[in-house]
Each structure stands twice: as structure tokens, then as C-alpha cells.
Amino acid sequence: MAVLKSNHMLGLQHVPPEDIITILDTASAMKDIICRKIKKVPTLRGRTVVTLFYENSTRTKTSFDLAGKYLSADTVGLSASTSSVQKGESLIDTARTVEAMGADVVVLRHPAAGAAEILAKNVKCSVINAGDGIHEHPTQALLDMFTIKEYKKSFKGLKVTIVGDILHSRVARSNIWGLTKLGAEVSVVGPATLLPPEIEKLGVKVYTDLEEALAGADVINVLRIQLERQKQGLFPSLREYSRLYGINNRRLKAAKEDVLVIHPGPMNRGVEIVSEVADSSRAAINEQVTNGVAVRMALLYLLTGGEKVETAN
Numbered sequence: 446m447a448v449l450k451s452n453h454m455l456g457l458q459h460v461p462p463e464d465i466i467t468i469l470d471t472a473s474a475m476k477d478i479i480c481r482k483i484k485k486v487p488t489l490r491g492r493t494v495v496t497l498f499y500e501n502s503t504r505t506k507t508s509f510d511l512a513g514k515y516l517s518a519d520t521v522g523l524s525a526s527t528s529s530v531q532k533g534e535s536l537i538d539t540a541r542t543v544e545a546m547g548a549d550v551v552v553l554r555h556p557a558a559g560a561a562e563i564l565a566k567n568v569k570c571s572v573i574n575a576g577d578g579i580h581e582h583p584t585q586a587l588l589d590m591f592t593i594k595e596y597k598k599s600f601k602g603l604k605v606t607i608v609g610d611i612l613h614s615r616v617a618r619s620n621i622w623g624l625t626k627l628g629a630e631v632s633v634v635g636p637a638t639l640l641p642p643e644i645e646k647l648g649v650k651v652y653t654d655l656e657e658a659l660a661g662a663d664v665i666n667v668l669r670i671q672l673e674r675q676k677q678g679l680f681p682s683l684r685e686y687s688r689l690y691g692i693n694n695r696r697l698k699a700a701k702e703d704v705l706v707i708h709p710g711p712m713n714r715g716v717e718i719v720s721e722v723a724d725s726s727r728a729a730i731n732e733q734v735t736n737g738v739a740v741r742m743a744l745l746y747l748l749t750g751g752e753k754v755e756t757a758n
């Protein structure tokens with residue numbers, strides 16, 4: 446019997462809290478594997494994972510590739526820019542083509558919100574959403590949550606502040622769904638032009654003043670400022686953004702002394718976060734990348750029929 450409610454991972458909005466806990470517990474066992482000198486187990490031998498990316502990626506694509514390889518799956522990467530997508534082949538035809546070659550899991554990144562869901566309705570294999578437009582990026586949120594759990598142990602009552610371009614952020618949306626389901630108190634802060642209307646309906650507190658939003662924070666999740674948005678006039682200038690919302694040591698004084706700083710990457714150093722914070726012991730940005738491999742191993746394992754892994758905590 447399948448351990449998770451769905452055999453796809455399309456977003457955290459509809460994932461039950463107990464499934465999120467199962468994924469995080471399984472990722473913990475997977476992290477033990479990637480901390481070994483020989484990072485290879487035979488668990489997914491004979492299984493095939495295809496990454497299908499219509500947008501650029503460093504972390505997500507590479508970590509899915511490695512996650513599959515560490516579990517002994519055959520992994521193949523297909524980039525829209527070098528495939529028959531350039532000849533006009535549709536997303537569904539492309540996915541059905543790789544499925545016909547034997548894919549058990551298709552990992553999709555696509556600029557259109559809802560692309561992964563459409564794909565899941567049109568193929569028999571499992572689909573994992575690796576980021577769909579401004580909708581969701583569930584594996585990023587899961588790795589963020591895994592990292593938070595490593596440092597803070599429990600989500601109940603934990604104050605998490607998400608800073609920056611909330612409007613265009615699939616990372617923010619997935620974090621909000623996941624963290625609130627496990628009992629965290631989530632706040633969002635950014636310029637009014639970068640806050641979605643009615644975001645408070647997702648159960649978050651909303652601020653435009655950074656120091657107010659950081660007061661008593663246990664975790665600060667700093668979002669990448671999407672430089673491409675500057676052309677749309679959503680904030681006056683990078684210098685202005687950095688002055689009002691950039692995370693530096695002075696700003697961290699408003700948060701708890703043991704505040705944890707995370708960032709999904711890629712970072713714009715000196716814009717949304719300064720190096721003195723990004724490279725400090727308060728930040729877990731490199732651990733997030735490592736944890737991304739563990740979380741993606743857990744998902745590949747669970748979606749291909751892996752059984753629940755019991756952990757001590």
C-alpha cells in the first residue's frame with residue numbers, strides 16, 4: 446500500500462500534515478546515506494527518473510539527479526532548450542515520450558503555474574513539481590522545513606518570517622502551506638507592491654515594516670529578489686530595496702538571539718542579504734542544499750513505493 450496519499454508531489458497545499466512528517470522522517474534516514482563515504486544504496490535499482498526542465502536550475506536539477514543516482518536509479522536530464530520542445534513539441538507529448546521510454550518519475554520545472562498538475566493528469570508515472578511559475582515549489586519548502594527541524598526540533602509555535610518578493614514566489618507559497626500545517630506562526634514582509642492581495646487568508650501575518658516583522662523571529666527565510674521584476678517598476682531601485690529589506694547583522698537584532706537564517710538560492714549578495722549574514726553561523730544555506738538531496742531522495746523513494754521509515758524523534 447502507498448505510504449503517501451498521492452503518487453505525485455504537485456504542491457504542499459493538498460498534502461496532509463502526516464505525509465509531510467513522513468517525508469521529513471524519511472529524509473532524515475536518507476541524510477545518513479549521503480553523509481557516508483560511499484553514498485550509494487541499491488533501493489531504486491531498475492527505476493528511471495527523468496528531469497524535464499523548461500527553466501534554468503542549479504540546485505533543484507542537480508540534486509534530483511544526485512538523489513536518483515545515490516539510490517541507484519537511472520537518471521536522465523532533458524532540457525527544453527536542447528530538446529524537441531524547440532521544434533514545437535507540447536509538454537504532454539514530451540512527457541508521454543519519456544514515459545514511453547520507461548520513466549517511473551518525471552520531475553518537471555515549468556514557467557506556467559499548474560503545469561505539473563496538467564502533466565499528472567496525462568501520464569501514468571509519478572510527477573514531481575520542481576517549480577511551476579509563481580504557484581508552488583514543494584521540494585524547496587520541504588528542504589527548508591527539514592533544515593528548520595534540524596535546528597529548531599519542532600514547528601509548533603515557531604515564528605518564521607518570510608522576507609521579500611512574496612508576490613512572485615513559489616517558494617513562499619509552498620513554505621506557507623507546509624509550515625502552517627505543522628503549527629508554525631508564519632509572517633510575510635516586503636514592499637506593498639510585492640505582497641499578493643489577500644495573502645492573510647493563507648493564515649499568515651502581513652507586514653511592510655521589516656523590523657516589526659522580525660521581532661521575536663525564530664527563523665528568517667530570505668527570498669531572492671527577482672531582478673527581472675525591476676523592469677516592471679515594482680520597487681524603486683535595488684539600493685532602495687536593500688536599504689529597506691536587506692538582511693544584515695543590525696536587522697537581525699530584532700529577531701531572537703539564536704535566529705536561523707535560510708535562503709533558497711541563488712542569492713543576490715548585497716541585495717536581499719549581505720555576506721556577513723549569509724556566511725555566518727546563523728545561516729544554514731549550504732546545509733539547505735545538502736538537505737535538498739536528502740529530501741528528494743525521500744520523495745523518489747516514497748513515490749516509487751518505498752515503505753515508511755521509522756525514526757527515533
Ligand code: CP
Binds near residue numbers: 506710711
Ligand atoms: N532554489 C532553487 O530552486 O534553485 P535553482 O533554481 O538553482 O534550482
